[in-house]
Amino acid sequence: MNTTTKYAATALAAALGVTVLAGCGDSDDKASGGSGAGSKTVTLVSHDSFNASDAVLKAFTKETGYTVKVLKSGDAGAALNQEILTKGSPRGDVFFGADNTLLSRALDNGLFTPYAAKGLDRVAADTQLDAEKHRVTPVDTGDICVNYDKKYFADKKLDPPNSFDDLLKPAYKNLLVTENAATSSPGLGFLLGTVATHGENGYQDYWKKLKNNGVKVVEGWEQAYNEEFSGSAGGKKAKADRPLVVSYASSPPVEVLYADPQPTEAPTGVATGTCFRQIEFAGLLDGAKNEAGGKALLDFLISKRFQEDMPLNMFVNPVVKDAKLPELFTKFGATVDKPATVAPDDIAENREQWVRSWSSLVVK
């Protein structure tokens, strides 16, 4: 065989080898840890923000014998849409991360098999949005609120805003940055908050005024928070000039936790009158290969142990009444007493329409 033929042959072999290897790798997966019937692995599909401490996952394995494998795929919306596209032959057993703004999309597509998780009686009633059918189990809540840069308002001797209406005042002109409601979940949450407080007829008027008061809209949370908001660590480096940003009620504790050295006071605060409550759900995927494991995992997600581990890993609040919040949250976090909410059916019916008119009103 001359050299050129050899090159070609080797190349071909390499190409085929890679494909075969891939096949092997995959079947190995199945044999050793895939979610087959009676398998000892249970697969959790979620978005990029999912986190649990190692110790807690090990405790689950010790209790039940199942090992958790986590598949994260993009942001919350994208992760959910991937599940809808692969419906019936899911990549995992349990999906975590459908929130109340997108819940209808998951349920309408029949993504989940009903299962009433053990311990539901300890879960706050107002989070159980599918209480009759139990297709999904609430796991956490989080509040989308306007955050403010404490230093800016102290320097200007100005009170930070505290309600949606405050944001329209001339004193706060050109100070607020928010996210694209069409593509970003805090952006959508903030829009829904204005719908809740100003009504389906009044929210457009509200946004017209907000636009006149100089609200800036950027594409995503990363940019709004790290590049435009003067109160965050990233924003300080970027010499950002907007002291108000749409973020989460748990953002100030995070600023404290990930600062070195840790300050005694959070550099940012929360305008608690501007909050929209997000509830995140998990459910057993239709077609799950390891149904028993999936059910055990759902029970575990609302166990006290997991719920108390959650805040410092995902910066959300537990839904279980007897779960204690970590000191970081009680010390630096904000308590939101009356978050804005919109009925899930209402969201399901109007979400697209609201977003569309918001886009043409504010963005174009």
Added chain:
Amino acid sequence: MAVPAVFFALFFAYPVVAIVGRGLKADGAWQFGRVGEVLSRPDILDVLRFTTWQALASTALTLLIALPGAYVFARFDFPGKQLLRAVVTVPFVLPTVVVGTAFLALLGRGGFLDELWGIRLDTTVWAILLAHVFFNYAVVVRTVGGLWSQLDPRQEEAARVLGAGRLAAWRRVTLPALAPAVAAAALMVFLFTFTSFGIVQILGGPAYSTLEVEIYRQTAQLLDLPTAAVLTLVQFAAVGGVLALHAWTVRRRETVLKLVDPATTARPPRGAGQRALLGGVLLTVLLLILLPLGVLVERSLDTSGGYGLGFYRALQSAEASGSTFLVPPLDAIGNSLRYALVATLIALVIGGLAAAALTRRAGRLVRGFDALLMLPLGVSAVTVGFGFLITLDEPPLDLRTSWILVPLAQALVGVPFVVRTMLPVLRAVDERLREAAAVLGASPLRARREVDLPLVRRALLVAAGFAFAVSLGEFGATVFIARPDNPTLPVAVARLLGRSGELNYGQAMALSTLLMLVCAVSLLVLERIRTDRSGEF
């Protein structure tokens, strides 16, 4: 040709057709009426107009700024040239999230221009255009400059001896030889900017949207598959049209070139004019490329306790990142390198075989295949990613949870680079050299090995470098299919940026800086290998 054809059918055509089919089929019947519906929407028309306009403007601006650079890199010798050539390629592989950050810092409030002249470009379309130049500068420098450095300057000198003016000599001798490379580069830049995603999304904000961004929004966010499918088809048609045009121009202008060792064509600049040109190019590179990259480095060192390596130290442990990852973020470097190596290997094999087949044969079918190989560059990553998910889910190709998915998706983007880099050189090999070898008794295959291989080895290495670099930086498709226990560098950066807090932000900057360094070092190593072997020419 069989291997690349099967590869593309399986890992490109099938997934893309499947996802488009999801959007356009209802109850088993194709709904082509949806095309008209979507295309008559004013918001969609706006997107189409903006996409085309900004791509044309970006391409023109990139050529304007980068062609002098291509000349300087090809013809001049100056200290630090290799390093600089590696550095200008780095932007090409950086995740757009990071580049957006750097550009906002440069062009935004308190940025360089703002402090100097009070100019802010962060809300204008200029930010998008300049970022596109930043990204694609290397495409022109490498594609055009690579060929330019191998053109024998004596041909132009001969023309001048025969009485042609400097400009005429250049226009008659060098320009025709260079034209295919310029066309190829312009086409690449047009393709990249036409399908631009991250840059437009970040710097354009919600107001500006390209087709690619719109496809992403419709698919990933709104799950409006019909609209996404129509837009995918439109993008397909547009990209196909551009590719056909390109194939036509290249065929018309293709000439047999006498290639020489680049080492013999470059010399130190002489005279004030040449020095000024070199200075101008260096200044452009400094302002447009080094400055944004410098901003990233500066931010990665800027800890609250003054400048230091705190963020880099934090990358070493999983705990310091607050369990954002199950593994230390530093591991992402190893993952990225492994994936990129496999992807490069696949791309070289597939692309190399395809390029060889394309030079050997002619005809309509082959030309169609040529254009087909470029299509992955014009199809949105989200379409491919979702397509993978819904098609590769059954044995024997149940790859949805396999690691190989990532290198496969990356290779898909790498192959066109390999083909594009290899083809002009392969085609430009003087047939008479082969004939001479044959006359001297070499078999056709031996002639290929002895004649072609030494001539294309350089192109092969450049191709490998490009494939490796785009694999390292690939984000769109990877983010959909990367496994959480093995995040790649860009995915890790995006995850860190998705969290508040100084440590997360600092680590994202530190990791971006490392990604930048890994790329620069890989490319630098490549430049080395290349020069060492140039003696064989």
